[in-house]
Amino acid sequence: MDPMSVWFTNVLIHPDTNHPVFEKVPTVLTAEEIIDKAFRRARSVSAPQLKKTIVRIRAHNLARVFTVRDVVVGVLNRYINGFPRAEALHPFYRALLDLLVDINQYKKSLGALNWARSMVERLTERYHRRIKGAPDKETVDALRREFYGRVASVLKQVADDLMFLASVREEFRKIPHIDPSLPTIIVAGFPNVGKSEFVRRISTAHPEVAPYPFTTKGITVGHFERNGRRWQVVDTPGLLDRELEDRNAIEMQAVLALSYLKGVILFILDPSETCGYPMERQRRLLDQVRREFKGLPLLVVENKCDVVRTDTPNLKMSALTGEGIEEVLSTVEWMAGGV
Numbered sequence: 001m002d003p004m005s006v007w008f009t010n011v012l013i014h015p016d017t018n019h020p021v022f023e024k025v026p027t028v029l030t031a032e033e034i035i036d037k038a039f040r041r042a043r044s045v046s047a048p049q050l051k052k053t054i055v056r057i058r059a060h061n062l063a064r065v066f067t068v069r070d071v072v073v074g075v076l077n078r079y080i081n082g083f084p085r086a087e088a089l090h091p092f093y094r095a096l097l098d099l100l101v102d103i104n105q106y107k108k109s110l111g112a113l114n115w116a117r118s119m120v121e122r123l124t125e126r127y128h129r130r131i132k133g134a135p136d137k138e139t140v141d142a143l144r145r146e147f148y149g150r151v152a153s154v155l156k157q158v159a160d161d162l163m164f165l166a167s168v169r170e171e172f173r174k175i176p177h178i179d180p181s182l183p184t185i186i187v188a189g190f191p192n193v194g195k196s197e198f199v200r201r202i203s204t205a206h207p208e209v210a211p212y213p214f215t216t217k218g219i220t221v222g223h224f225e226r227n228g229r230r231w232q233v234v235d236t237p238g239l240l241d242r243e244l245e246d247r248n249a250i251e252m253q254a255v256l257a258l259s260y261l262k263g264v265i266l267f268i269l270d271p272s273e274t275c276g277y278p279m280e281r282q283r284r285l286l287d288q289v290r291r292e293f294k295g296l297p298l299l300v301v302e303n304k305c306d307v308v309r310t311d312t313p314n315l316k317m318s319a320l321t322g323e324g325i326e327e328v329l330s331t332v333e334w335m336a337g338g339v
Contacts, residue, residue, distance in 0.1 A: 031159035095257035109161035184263030188240035192275035197319035
């Protein structure tokens with residue numbers, strides 16, 4: 001295998017391409033849909049072939065009660081187990097979750113479903129005992145209908161929580177497919193300094209750019225193999241290409257989330273200033289990025305050395321011609337050796 005082979009992925013999550021952390025999150029039904037599903041299933045339960053009428057009636061109605069219980073508890077279990085626990089997530093994803101949804105409401109809604117599940121199980125036990133001792137068909141039918149009403153009431157009490165979790169699932173679909181366990185190159189620098197060209201240069205194809213949930217611009221996520229090690233490259237236009245005062249609170253939180261990735265910040269300068277930003281402003285942004293990512297090594301590279309070559313100690317490259325790219329990648333690899 002070549003020492004470096006690269007492929008890029010679209011990070012807009014589709015239902016069949018969700019990140020593994022969120023791929024098991026199921027579609028959330030409304031309270032009414034769960035009720036309809038449970039009662040419809042119960043109606044299809046056949047009466048057992050028993051000789052004694054009252055025994056047959058009790059057994060039939062208990063089978064319908066248990067069917068309602070199984071459907072409702074099964075659906076709620078899928079949601080309770082399918083939505084990730086915030087405290088169990090990697091800090092990167094926990095930060096994104098906190099950014100995308102009201103984390104307190106998220107925990108409360110999952111707790112409400114857990115309560116509803118327990119209530120349905122307790123109701124089943126209670127009506128099981130009462131129906132088993134019912135003396136006649138009228139009492140059995142009345143108890144079954146009463147059980148249905150109690151279950152429906154419980155589900156209606158968590159209707160808002162189900163709707164909230166349905167909206168959370170839609171937010172999960174926006175989370176980019178970034179693997180926080182992989183060594184990562186986070187590309188920073190002003191627009192037009194050559195970030196996208198650098199990404200294209202080290203890729204075998206033009207990378208796709210897809211919406212990022214924290215900015216109206218796009219994010220590029222790429223993966224490459226180098227010396228038997230898998231890497232990812234993250235470029236976030238709208239987050240790391242503007243000065244601090246130009247970012248809103250949500251964008252600042254997104255920057256915080258990126259700081260949980262492990263790897264190297266690659267800050268690209270354009271000393272030719274053909275990007276439209278003077279070096280003074282570029283250095284100011286560099287200082288801000290350095291402060292924001294104190295925990296990650298930072299490599300400063302001057303691009304467009306085919307246009308201007310300075311005498312600074314910074315690495316030089318030309319994303320246009322490919323000059324210096326191998327040295328940049330080797331240096332990144334060395335800096336991230338302990339990651």
